[in-house]
Amino acid sequence: MNKKLYVGGLSYTVTDAQLQALFASHGTVESAKVVMDRETDRSRGFGFVEMSTQEEAEKAIASLNGTQHEGRSLTVNISKPREDRPARSGGGGRDRY
């Protein structure tokens, strides 16, 4: 198990600092990032947070998952590493059709 949290259901107005502040109320945030679409520089509506320990990650999930933020329902869960997804793992990142 890791300490990385996936945070979905974010408003497009939420940014990394907002995300960190939200989770910091329920544990020690080591890092937080809202994923921005690199083509539009706007939020994709989800992000990632890393807590100091798994224990704090768990309580952050329990406290924030299913709640609302900036008018949207939050989904909080342990994340999986991006390398685990076949879409961008080494061998070809960009589509070439």
Add this chain to the structure above:
DNA sequence: GTTGAGCGTT
């Protein structure tokens, strides 16, 4: 509005 990048041609 649901799982993060960019490098560059293996």
